[in-house]
Amino acid sequence: MVFSEIQKLLERYENAETTLKEEKDLQAYFAQDEIDPRLEAYKPMFSYFSKTQSEQFTRDVPLKSERTYTLYQWISVAAVVVIMLGLVFTNPFSNAERTYAELSPDEQQDYHDAMMAFNLLSSNFKKGTDNLSAIGQMSEALNQGEEKFAKLTEFDNTTDKIFKYD
Helix, strand or coil: CCHHHHHHHHHHHHCCCCCHHHHHHHHHHHHCCCCCHHHHHHHHHHHHHHHHHCCCCCCCCCCCCCCCCCHHHHHHHHHHHHHHHHHHHHCCCCCCCCCHHHCCHHHHHHHHHHHHHHHHHHHHHHHHHHHHHHHHHHHHHHHHHHHHHHHHHHHHHHHHHHCCCC
16 A cells, blocks of 8 residues: 555554554554554554454453442341331421410420520520620721721821922
8 A cells, every 4th residue: 555545544543544444554554564654653553552452351250249238238228218217206307386374384484494494595695695785886987097097098198209208
């Protein structure tokens, strides 16, 4: 084959546009002893391809025919059963609300204790938010002072330009 034809085939081969017959022609060309010196770089690649086509995998691949259940599979099944039983017997999605009169004396006492704790917590939060508002006012005053200082600095720079000091 002529060098230009081989070069065109190689270009088409690299772009994955060759047919099987053209690829066999390339392999046959590179299997020869005499190859154009400019195409010597492709000879190892095509000799590798022709050598690996004849290789076969001879090792046996073991296949498991029986399905074995592991401990983790049984644990997951047991967990699903426990969750389902818990949902069936406890019914956490029911919206049965009880009034204060329906509560037992112990539950009423617990209710009063919880309300006292919530009121104490609420009053402490109010004190904290009052302190935060004082900090906010102080921050606002500092920002106003910074703006006034920036104007003073600008005035000072202007006077420096008018009156040049030695």
